[in-house]
Amino acid sequence: MGKLDGKVALVTGGSRGIGKAIALAYAREGAKLFICARRATELRKTAKEIRSVGGVVRWCAADLSKVREVKRLVRQVVRDYGAIHVLVNNASILGPREPIVRYPLSSWEEVVKVNLTALFLVTREVLKIMIPQKEGSIINLSSGVGRVGKARWGAYAASKFGVEGFTQVLADEVRDCNIRVNAVNPGGTRTEMRAQAYPDEDPLTLPTPDEITGVFVYLASAESAGVSGKTFDARDWRQ
Numbered sequence: 038m039g040k041l042d043g044k045v046a047l048v049t050g051g052s053r054g055i056g057k058a059i060a061l062a063y064a065r066e067g068a069k070l071f072i073c074a075r076r077a078t079e080l081r082k083t084a085k086e087i088r089s090v091g092g093v094v095r096w097c098a099a100d101l102s103k104v105r106e107v108k109r110l111v112r113q114v115v116r117d118y119g120a121i122h123v124l125v126n127n128a129s130i131l132g133p134r135e136p137i138v139r140y141p142l143s144s145w146e147e148v149v150k151v152n153l154t155a156l157f158l159v160t161r162e163v164l165k166i167m168i169p170q171k172e173g174s175i176i177n178l179s180s181g182v183g184r185v186g187k188a189r190w191g192a193y194a195a196s197k198f199g200v201e202g203f204t205q206v207l208a209d210e211v212r213d214c215n216i217r218v219n220a221v222n223p224g225g226t227r228t229e230m231r232a233q234a235y236p237d238e239d240p241l242t243l244p245t246p247d248e249i250t251g252v253f254v255y256l257a258s259a260e261s262a263g264v265s266g267k268t269f270d271a272r273d274w275r276q
C-alpha cells in the first residue's frame with residue numbers, strides 16, 4: 038500500500054530538478070501523476086523514467102504564464118484522470134542576480150509572472166475541481182529568500198514572499214472545504230536553478246532533489262490531515 042494510492046497529483050515544472058523528484062516520489066507512493074513544463078523533450082524523458090518505476094503519468098507542454106495554456110492544462114488533467122487531489126506549484130524561474138537599482142523592468146515582470154501570477158492562475162483553475170470534490174492539498178514552493186530578503190535576489194525574492202502570503206490567504210479561505218495549503222522551502226538543492234544562482238559552488242556539497250522529497254509526500258498524504266497555512270523547510274524536515 039502506497040501513501041498516495043488513489044490520488045491524482047499535478048506537479049508543475051515536473052520535468053527536471055525538484056519537481057521531477059517530487060513526481061517520482063509520488064509515483065512510488067501510488068499516485069497518478071500529471072507533469073507539465075514548457076519543454077516537451079524533458080517532459081517526455083521524465084515520463085519515461087516515471088513509467089520505468091511502475092508509475093502512471095501523463096504530461097503536457099504548457100507555459101504557465103499564459104492563461105489559455107493553464108486552462109488547457111487543467112482541462113487535460115481532468116479529462117485524463119477525472120480529479121485532482123494534490124497540486125504542487127513548483128515551476129519557477131530565477132531571473133537576473135542584479136541589484137534593484139539596475140533590475141530590468143522586463144525581467145521583473147517575467148519573474149513575477151511565472152513565479153507568482155502563474156501560480157495564482159493554476160491554483161484558481163484547480164480550486165474549481167478541488168472545492169466541489171471537497172478534498173485537496175496544495176503545496177507551494179517557496180525559498181529562504183522568500184522569508185528573509187537578501188541583496189541581488191530582486192523579483193525572485195519578492196515573488197517568493199508573495200508565494201508565502203498567497204499560501205496564508207488561500208489556506209484561510211478554503212479552511213472549511215477540506216483543502217490544505219502549505220508552503221515549502223526546499224533549501225539549497227542540486228539543480229539547474231541552483232547552479233545558475235551560484236555558478237562557483239560545488240554542487241556535490243548540496244542534497245540531491247531525491248533527498249528532500251519526504252515533506253512533499255507527507256503534505257500530499259493523509260498523514261498531514263488538518264495541517265494548513267504552514268511553512269516547512271524540506272532539508273530540516275523530519276516527521
Ligand SMILES: NC(=O)c1ccc[n+]([C@@H]2O[C@H](COP(=O)([O-])OP(=O)(O)OC[C@H]3O[C@@H](n4cnc5c(N)ncnc54)[C@H](OP(=O)(O)O)[C@@H]3O)[C@@H](O)[C@H]2O)c1
Binds near residue numbers: 049055224226
Ligand atoms: N534548487 C534550489 O536550491 C531551490 C532553492 C529554493 C527554492 N527553490 C524552488 O524550488 C522549485 C524548483 O526549483 P528547481 O531548482 O528544481 O528549478 P529548475 O531545475 O530550474 O526547474 C524548474 C522547472 O520549472 C519549469 N518552468 C519554468 N518556467 C515555466 C513556465 N513558464 N511554465 C511551465 N513550466 C516552467 C521548468 O521547465 P521548462 O524550462 O521546460 O519550462 C522546470 O521543469 C522552484 O520553485 C524554486 O524557486 C529551489
